[in-house]
Every structure is written in structure tokens, then in C-alpha cells.
Amino acid sequence: MSNQLENFCRQTAQEKDLMLMTHVVCGYPSFDDNWRMLELMDENGADIVELQFPFSEPSADGPLFVQANQAAVDAGVTVQDCLDFMKKASERFSFKILMMGYLNTAWKMGYEKFTDALVDAGASGFILPDLPVEECKDLHALSETKGLAPIMLMTPTTPTERLHKIAATAKGLIYVVARKGVTGTKTQMSTELEDFLARCKEATDLPLAVGFGVSCKEDTDFLKGKADMAIVGTASLRAWLNGGEQELGTFLKNLK
Amino acid sequence: MNLFDYEDGREGYFGEYGGCFIPEILYSTVTELKDCFNDAKKDPKFWQEFVELMHNYSGRPTPVTYLKNLSEHLGGAQIYVKREDLNHTGSHKINNVMGQGLLCKRLGKERIIAETGAGQHGFATATMSARMGFDCKIYMGAVDVARQRPNVFWMENLGAKVIAVTDGQQTLKDAINECMRDWVSNMEDTHYALGTACGPHPFPEIVSYFQSIVGKEAREQLLANGAKLPDKVFACVGGGSNAMGIFQGFLDDENVELIGVEAGGHGPGLGKHAARIAYPDATTGIAQGYKTKYLQNSDGNMLDTHSVSAGLDYIGVSPILAHLADVGRVRFDAATDVEVTETLKLLMTIEGLIPALESTHAFVSAIKEAKTMNKDQVVLVNQSGRGDKDIFTVAEALDDTKWKTFIKERANLYV
Ligand SMILES: Cc1ncc(COP(=O)(O)O)c(C=O)c1O
Numbered sequence: 001m002s003n004q005l006e007n008f009c010r011q012t013a014q015e016k017d018l019m020l021m022t023h024v025v026c027g028y029p030s031f032d033d034n035w036r037m038l039e040l041m042d043e044n045g046a047d048i049v050e051l052q053f054p055f056s057e058p059s060a061d062g063p064l065f066v067q068a069n070q071a072a073v074d075a076g077v078t079v080q081d082c083l084d085f086m087k088k089a090s091e092r093f094s095f096k097i098l099m100m101g102y103l104n105t106a107w108k109m110g111y112e113k114f115t116d117a118l119v120d121a122g123a124s125g126f127i128l129p130d131l132p133v134e135e136c137k138d139l140h141a142l143s144e145t146k147g148l149a150p151i152m153l154m155t156p157t158t159p160t161e162r163l164h165k166i167a168a169t170a171k172g173l174i175y176v177v178a179r180k181g182v183t184g185t186k187t188q189m190s191t192e193l194e195d196f197l198a199r200c201k202e203a204t205d206l207p208l209a210v211g212f213g214v215s216c217k218e219d220t221d222f223l224k225g226k227a228d229m230a231i232v233g234t235a236s237l238r239a240w241l242n243g244g245e246q247e248l249g250t251f252l253k254n255l256k
Numbered sequence: 257m258n259l260f261d262y263e264d265g266r267e268g269y270f271g272e273y274g275g276c277f278i279p280e281i282l283y284s285t286v287t288e289l290k291d292c293f294n295d296a297k298k299d300p301k302f303w304q305e306f307v308e309l310m311h312n313y314s315g316r317p318t319p320v321t322y323l324k325n326l327s328e329h330l331g332g333a334q335i336y337v338k339r340e341d342l343n344h345t346g347s348h349k350i351n352n353v354m355g356q357g358l359l360c361k362r363l364g365k366e367r368i369i370a371e372t373g374a375g376q377h378g379f380a381t382a383t384m385s386a387r388m389g390f391d392c393k394i395y396m397g398a399v400d401v402a403r404q405r406p407n408v409f410w411m412e413n414l415g416a417k418v419i420a421v422t423d424g425q426q427t428l429k430d431a432i433n434e435c436m437r438d439w440v441s442n443m444e445d446t447h448y449a450l451g452t453a454c455g456p457h458p459f460p461e462i463v464s465y466f467q468s469i470v471g472k473e474a475r476e477q478l479l480a481n482g483a484k485l486p487d488k489v490f491a492c493v494g495g496g497s498n499a500m501g502i503f504q505g506f507l508d509d510e511n512v513e514l515i516g517v518e519a520g521g522h523g524p525g526l527g528k529h530a531a532r533i534a535y536p537d538a539t540t541g542i543a544q545g546y547k548t549k550y551l552q553n554s555d556g557n558m559l560d561t562h563s564v565s566a567g568l569d570y571i572g573v574s575p576i577l578a579h580l581a582d583v584g585r586v587r588f589d590a591a592t593d594v595e596v597t598e599t600l601k602l603l604m605t606i607e608g609l610i611p612a613l614e615s616t617h618a619f620v621s622a623i624k625e626a627k628t629m630n631k632d633q634v635v636l637v638n639q640s641g642r643g644d645k646d647i648f649t650v651a652e653a654l655d656d657t658k659w660k661t662f663i664k665e666r667a668n669l670y671v
Contacts, residue, residue, distance in 0.1 A: 056552075103277060132278060155280045155281040157285070158284070159284065
């Protein structure tokens with residue numbers, strides 16, 4: 001069955017040389033701030049937005065997102081708050097929305113309830129970086145019946161054989177991790193990345209979205225023609241924290 | 257009982273617990289470690305090399321001491337103690353660390369990172385790194401750095417770099433997160449020497465493998481001493497490495513009861529303790545790379561924990577022990593901060609033993625139960641570490657005025 005998110009990406013790809021995915025940590029600095037960020041992302045052509053559900057142990061995130069997760073958890077942001085916000089956003093904006101977070105959020109809710117809640121809130125899928133391909137069967141099977149895209153990650157250290165295994169269970173698009181490390185530090189766009197993208201393309205026909213350290217126009221220019229989508233996370237939060245809506249607006253405009 | 261003979265498709269699982277929930281980027285590194293460990297395990301010379309190293313460098317075998325005074329005082333079971341406190345660096349942590357050092361050499365890596373709570377694992381890792389020539393970085397929660405300064409002092413002087421982690425609760429769990437972040441960035445040349453029987457597969461197995469030397473020795477020593485097999489074996493449980501170490505010596509002896517003692521902190525109640533199994537507050541979750549019982553809220557976010565002992569102050573527990581509790585092979589109990597201080601005072605004055613605050617938890621339950629047992633019964637306690645490192649915490653708990661005066665006078669020397 002071809003997936004709704006995949007169809008959306010394929011259509012959009014015909015109009016754009018590089019699509020854009022952005023990221024918001026729910027409740028950080030506040031849901032009001034998040035809303036204004038989403039408006040700016042919408043105005044500046046974001047095609048997909050990841051809404052990160054804060055988790056107390058964000059071990060795959062870099063310092064800025066760790067701080068954001070922690071502040072949101074400390075401020076009492078709940079999973080229900082995130083779902084409510086997601087629903088409001090999916091009704092208002094035309095970009096697609098993905099839940100991003102850690103597996104325990106889904107596990108603790110129960111996979112059935114989690115997938116129902118995402119559908120109800122208007123999400124197109126989810127990204128759970130600590131859900132490896134060996135463990136994804138149950139959650140992916142449920143997602144399939146509900147039309148949600150479980151986004152899988154491919155990384156430069158993933159053996160080729162395993163890229164195929166990942167491709168076989170992925171839907172919607174592939175999250176291509178540009179380098180080792182955590183989110184938020186600068187990535188040197190290089191021929192190494194190009195080679196890796198070529199390996200990914202051999203393993204899958206799904207659209208490729210490249211993230212981790214994508215932070216400026218130079219990066220997005222590099223990705224044009226090599227990938228389908230750029231994922232900009234930490235850099236946009238940093239812009240917001242540095243200079244609020246003005247800075248974030250300028251930052252997003254300059255990416256194009 | 258072979259815990260590590262995994263069923264098809266259930267590698268790294270112990271009942272419903274365990275597994276390997278790591279970011280994809282680490283897959284190759286963890287596979288490399290698993291292969292290296294499996295090769296080493298098959299090589300009979302490897303275990304021999306490990307044992308010789310421990311004899312030569314850490315003073316193994318550590319003795320089993322009969323506590324005549326305490327046994328007579330209580331009037332119940334005969335109490336024996338496995339003396340892991342007599343290891344170099346003062347705790348059982350060195351067993352796992354030296355073993356992982358040997359693995360690191362086999363992997364051809366030059367850099368070691370480790371988390372530490374009480375600082376004992378960090379201290380042992382810094383020592384091993386100095387001896388084996390690795391570059392060493394230790395992550396430690398800022399709260400733990402503050403309560404375990406003596407260990408930080410030694411780590412730094414042994415040449416390790418100690419990073420105080422200021423995220424989250426600033427304790428052991430946050431140090432583990434920070435290690436994962438370092439590892440995903442530097443895995444080519446770096447081995448993560450996880451310090452307890454937790455974390456993603458194969459860590460629970462690797463750590464249990466090296467710690468099994470404790471139980472193997474203890475069983476032989478008791479029998480050689482003319483004592484019978486113990487009726488009960490007690491060990492404190494933070495992540496579960498010293499408990500797994502001693503329990504493995506007796507897993508197949510059905511009549512030997514195994515009791516894990518967790519940190520009861522201020523007693524039952526969410527956020528007041530670190531008892532994941534003895535108290536009913538924990539639920540199954542997936543975090544820090546593995547599935548186990550976690551002290552978490554209904555959204556799956558981890559709760560604050562509390563214990564007087566940094567080494568037991570942790571949200572999760574070894575998946576192996578969670579499973580052994582489920583199947584009824586290990587029973588769990590908790591000891592509160594207050595009970596621990598009282599028991600420490602008793603042990604010091606009646607036997608001249610100074611167990612670590614962590615280990616004292618095991619004694620609390622052992623003493624309670626020994627009293628109600630017969631004189632011909634035998635209790636074995638794992639004294640996982642020595643209490644010198646806790647002198648600041650203990651002096652404070654005992655409200656020792658002479659110590660306070662001493663500290664003030666010393667402080668005056670530095671103004
Ligand atoms: C002396 C001592 N005992 C016990 C522990 C708890 O760890 P585990 O449960 O892995 O033995 C620690 C941890 O730091 C320790 O230092």
C-alpha cells in the first residue's frame with residue numbers, strides 16, 4: 001500500500017528542488033512560542049514539521065534539545081498537551097506533521113492507543129530514534145493499518161545489507177542521518193555524505209530527508225539534487241532563542 | 257539455569273526485559289563489541305588471563321569472612337561476608353572494569369568512557385586506564401560529584417578527565433545519557449565501559465560475565481571452609497552488577513535463596529526512594545537502551561529518585577534481575593537511609609567492618625532475617641565495597657561534631 005505521506009512527498013517534490021522539514025520541541029520555550037514558530041515555518045515553506053514530545057532521557061539529542069526537553073518536562077508538559085497542540089496545528093496548517101520522540105512515550109501509552117492518538121491528532125507518522133529495526137514489528141504493523149508512516153533512520157555506519165532491511169519496513173520517507181554524533185553540531189557537507197546518499201538510494205526508492213547539523217543555505221544548496229528534503233532542527237530553535245520571531249523568520253527565509 | 261542461552265529472535269532478552277534499543281548509528285559498534293565478547297568467551301585462555309590479572313593486580317581471591325561476633329549477638333543464622341571491599345580501588349567494580357579493559361584491547365581501541373554514580377566505577381575505570389594505557393573520560397552527575405569528592409580526586413589524579421553532568425537529575429542516569437552522546441560521536445576509537453548489569457545488550461551479559469568471579473569464588477570458599485551452602489545470599493542492587501556477580505555462584509542451587517536489597521531512601525512513596533522491585537512504584541519501560549522496570553510517571557518520564565548512597569540511586573534495574581524477580585528466583589527487599597546508618601554503626605563497632613553505604617543495604621536485610629533463623633543456618637552477604645569513600649556522608653549522617661570541627665579547620669587553611 002502506498003502511503004499518504006509518501007504520496008505527499010512525491011507530489012511536492014515535483015514543485016520544489018528541495019523540500020524542508022523543521023522541528024519544534026513541544027512546550028519549549030512555551031506552547032505560545034511554538035505556535036508562532038509554526039506560523040513562521042508555514043509562511044516560509046516548511047513541508048513537514050516534527051513535533052518532539054519531551055522525554056526525560058533524550059540520549060540521542062545534543063545540548064540544546066536536551067535543555068529544551070528537560071525544561072519542557074520540568075514545566076509539566078504532558079503527552080496529552082502535545083497531542084492537543086498537534087491537533088490544533090494539523091487543523092490550522094497545511095504542512096504535514098510527524099510525532100518525534102523516544103520509544104518510551106509510545107510504549108507507556110500502549111502502541112494501540114499511541115497510534116490512535118496520533119491519527120486523531122492529525123499526524124502523518126512518527127520518528128522514534130531509539131526504535132531499531134529488530135524491535136519495530138508490532139508498532140509498524142499497527143501503523144500500517146492506520147495509515148501512519150513509521151519513519152526509519154539510515155546512518156553512515158549502517159552496513160549496506162542492513163540499509164535494505166530498514167528500507168523494507170520504512171514508509172513515507174527515510175530520515176538520513178548525515179553524520180555520527182548527536183543533533184545540533186555542524187555537519188561538513190562532503191563527498192562522504194554524497195557516497196552515503198548513493199548507498200541509501202540503492203537500498204530504497206523512498207524520498208530521502210537529510211538531517212543532523214543542517215543549518216544554513218550552503219547546506220541546503222549542497223543537498224539540492226542529491227536528496228529530496230532538508231531537515232533543520234537545532235538551528236531554527238537557536239535562531240528563535242537568539243532573536244525571537246524576527247531572527248527565526250530571517251533564518252528560514254535565508255535557507256531557500 | 258543458563259541465562260545467556262537466548263531463544264531464537266530473543267537475543268539479549270531475559271523474559272520480557274532487556275533488548276537493545278540504541279540509535280541506529282551505534283548498531284555497528286555494538287555488533288563489533290558483541291562479536292569481540294563472544295570470541296573472548298569461547299577462548300578458554302581469556303578467562304584465565306582475566307583471573308590471573310585479578311589475582312595479581314586486585315588481590316583476588318577476596319576472602320569470605322565469618323562474622324562470629326555479629327552471629328552470636330543476633331543469636332540466629334551464621335553470617336559470612338564476601339569481601340569485595342578488599343579489592344584494589346575498594347569495590348567489586350574493578351572486576352568488570354579489568355575485564356572490559358581486556359576487551360577494549362582486543363577491540364584495538366584507545367579511549368575509554370564510563371559513567372559513574374558513587375564514583376567507584378569511575379575510580380576503577382581510571383585505574384584500569386592508567387594501567388592499560390587508555391585515554392579515559394568519566395561522566396558523573398554534578399550531584400554525585402558533590403557527594404563523592406574523594407573519588408573524583410583520585411580519578412583526576414589517575415589521569416582521567418571527569419565531566420560533571422548538569423542535565424536532568426544530575427545523577428547516574430544523566431551520566432549514562434552523556435556517555436551515550438559521547439559514544440555516538442566517537443565510537444571508532446572509543447569503548448564505553450558501562451559499569452553495571454544494565455544498558456543495551458550485550459552490556460548486562462558482559463558485566464555479569466566478569467562479575468561472576470565473585471559468586472564462583474564465594475561458593476568454593478564456603479565449602480572449603482567447611483561451611484555448608486548458604487541458606488540465603490544477600491546483595492545490594494543499584495544497577496545489579498554485584499548482585500549478579502554473587503548470585504550467579506548459586507543460581508543452580510535451588511535451596512539457596514537469593515535476596516536483592518534496593519535503596520528504600522526515605523521509605524515508600526513516589527520520588528522518595530530508588531526501589532524498583534521491592535516497592536510497587538516502578539513499571540515496565542524502555543529507556544537508556546533497554547527494557548526493564550523503571551521509576552517513571554504515566555507519560556513515561558522518569559521520576560526523581562533518592563538514596564543516601566549514590567551507587568544505588570538509579571531509575572532502572574538490571575533486566576536480568578527484573579526477570580529473576582518475575583520468575584521468583586530472586587526476592588527483593590529495600591533498606592531505608594535510616595536503617596542503613598544504624599546498621600553501619602553496628603557493623604563498625606561489633607566487627608570492625610566498614611562497608612560502603614551501598615553494601616550496608618544488604619546487611620540491613622541480612623541482619624533482620626538472620627535473627628529469625630536457626631543457628632545451623634548460613635547467611636552470606638556480599639560486601640560490595642568499602643566505606644572510606646563515604647566518610648563525608650557518614651560523618652554527616654552521624655552528626656559527628658569533631659569531624660565538623662576538623663572540616664572547618666581544614667577549610668580555614670585554604671582561605
Ligand atoms: C560499593 C558499591 N556497591 C554497589 C553499587 C551498586 O552497583 P551494582 O548494583 O551494579 O552493584 C555501587 C555502585 O556504585 C558501589 O559502589
